[in-house]
Amino acid sequence: MQQGSILAVEGERESGDAVRKNNITAVMSIANTVKTSLGPEGLDKMLVDELGDVTITNDGATILKLLEVEHPAAKVLVELAELQDQEIGDGTTSVVILAAELLKNASELVKCKIHPTTIISGYRLACQEACKYINEHLSLPVEELGRECLVNAAVTSMHSKIIADDALFFADMAVEAVLSVKRTNSKDQVKYPVSAINVLKSHGKRAKDSLLVKGYALNCTIASEAMPHVVKDAKIACIDFNLQKQKMAFGVQVLVNEPEELEKIRQREIEMTTEKLKLIVSSGANVLLTTKGIDDLYLKYLNKEGIMAVRRCTKEDLKRIARITGAELLSSLADLDGNEKFDAHMLGHAEEVAQEWVGDNQLILIKGSKAHPSSSIILRGANDFMCDEMERSVHDALCVVKRVLESGMISPGGGAVEAGVSVYLEKLASRLESRNQLAVAEFARSLTVIPKTLAVNAAKDAIDLLAKLRAFHHLSQTDNSKLHLKWTGLDLAAGVTRDNVEAGVLEPTIGKVKCFKFATEAAISILRIDEHVRLQPENKKDPHSYQEAYRTGQLG
Incomplete structure (x- = not known):
């Protein structure tokens, strides 16, 4: 902070490694908050506000929305989760964890004297190639799988929620509700607006007594x-x-x-x-x-x-x-x-x-x-906490079904996409002749955080499962006779790998693509920051302030 100059910036200033370290610390603390809630075996968070209102949830966007985040870099992740929730409706926890991991690995490269601009260009290249690989090799058209894939996608979304035990019942209800509001717009595009589905909550009875109403x-x-x-x-x-x-x-x-x-x-x-x-x-x-x-x-x-x-x-x-x-x-x-x-x-x-x-x-x-057309879902539950969490879970499932129907493409879940893209990007990095090779390799390493976290939250051996998963995907990309292994993902209940397309663990392809893009952009926007200036509140009577100097005629 400089004193004595009329045009000095009055405030605290950080630059270089110090500001980068503070940003990464803030981002990692946010990611660690939601990390344990990822996956079907993820845990719930209890959030209590200043009025004593309690919210129990494991939805990433809801958790971050209720946290009082002050650090500007951490706020970027909160906005990132909100954006993923608006665009896709699911995958909010994954996108935050991935963005934090990308930033952490980028920091390691900066410590090795790799310029942030080089890392940014490498990350952009990696994200572009990753999205292209997902669309071309790790996705299936919905027409091939029929209505069953819609139900499976909704079930996959609900497996980590409070209604996991009745996931099939609610998934079937969600699919019926979304199909009933089908409409065609002026450009002959088929749309499924979730806003046309009204979700009401009613106390009493059990969750399976919930019902779908036409109208x-x-x-x-x-x-x-x-x-x-x-x-x-x-x-x-x-x-x-x-x-x-x-x-x-x-x-x-x-x-x-x-x-x-x-x-x-x-x-x-x-x-x-x-x-x-x-x-x-x-x-x-x-x-x-x-x-x-x-x-x-x-x-x-x-x-x-x-x-x-x-x-x-x-x-x-x-x-x-x-x-x-x-x-x-x-x-x-x-x-x-x-x-x-x-x-x-x-x-x-x-x-x-x-x-x-x-x-x-x-x-x-x-x-x-x-x-x-319109439809309504009446949710039944024991208390306010359960009804609220059921509403969030059903909303996520409705959004997933909508995205699957509108995009027409589906991908395997359980870490299959992340593991496959990670192996592919490692091979791509080895063929690059520029410094971008290092950034692409770190991007590939960052993707393994998703299957690793899924395994840890399920109390399984993460290192062993990840090694097997990567081995299968490496085989699928090198041996054409083993091409079917590209659908291999994690079975977190049994602690083994399996064909997740056959098992019905499916997610919308557009959700994965958006997750990669949003996480990359968030990591890049924070990585660009090399100076942090916190301005002090203006003191109108301070003789050194610009406004006071102008008012008293010192600046003409």
Whole structure:
């Protein structure tokens, strides 16, 4: 920190090996936090926030999101896990562990006087070749394996979760749910939006009592028992404003001399909301959904008109319902001219809207939505912790099935991809004539951290299993008669190697490719850092500060 100069940087400055060492220490501490939760035998973490709320999970993205991370390099890994969760939905722990290992091995090269720029170019080359090798040699088209591979991919995703014992039951449910929301966009691309699947949680009973419901389930009930419980050929109005007596704006004063005038004001307040309801009813709506409340006075009017009304819906639910039924979610009835109107084209359409008993609760079910199909999963569990973790597990499985269907390619799990790519990159490195050879070799060595961690978490001999795994993949790449050995991965229950395609341990190929790309980019972005400046809070009265000098005229 320099003193006495007006243009000096006021703060703490670190550079060179010191900042690189601090960054790697922070990154490794984050990776070590989630490392023990990787794989089917991984352990759970209990996180308690400042309010005492408890979260029990082994989902990497959830763990990192709940940690209070202050170090800027460690925050890169937290964002990395969030990005993997958004893009793929699974593999968040793997991507963090791989990024940390890449950075640790890069640090060893820097200590040997290899410039970071050389390491970065080598890592980029290795990542490019790795993704190319996965797509060409370690993936299978979904069409060859059929629906069974979708179920197996979902089961693989759930094996490390709390519902591992019932993984097949939930995997089949997840596949049915994703297939039921199939849609084709304007570019003739087939999409499977997970947002069209509503996951609800309900206490009581066991996990296997969870069920799949065709249609969108809304965790609300009708506003009055006098309203119809079933509406066929539903025309749905979605609104985001109060249906209560209109009140004058805060600060407005009205002087009244006669009591009759006061009654007229009250009557006009009632009529203003009634006029809005009449506009909605005249458009042909027979189902009304609102995020706000409905006054008892207007419930009477809706009962008279035979309209089903549901109040206090969440805004997120209404946005989804508007999307699947073709409705418009309106926060006001005002148009550009200042008039209020509600037209029939603003309504959504569905074959039926009904209030039904599902499990122990009554739910509103929207069936046969006209614009897009939808489905809902009702999860049953013993308590809040179990239901929350089940929801995270099912969400991961839904995302995996979606990615498999949209990409159309599947790869073996259990460390098979990492081991195969590691062996391939080692051979590639031996053929390179530049310094990139060292970085590619370190990239290859870093990939073995995934099968090694899987074995350690399963209490197996990691060194022995990894040696066998690498030997099989080396054979598959050198002997054409042993080509089938490229599907070899780990069986963590028995502590042996096996053909994981035949065993049904499958993962979406795009998930592996994205994992490699994201981890490489994160490692490179941290490796680029050679100076760390922590600025001090500005003191306006400090005579040495730039702003104070400018204000007092010292800088002209």
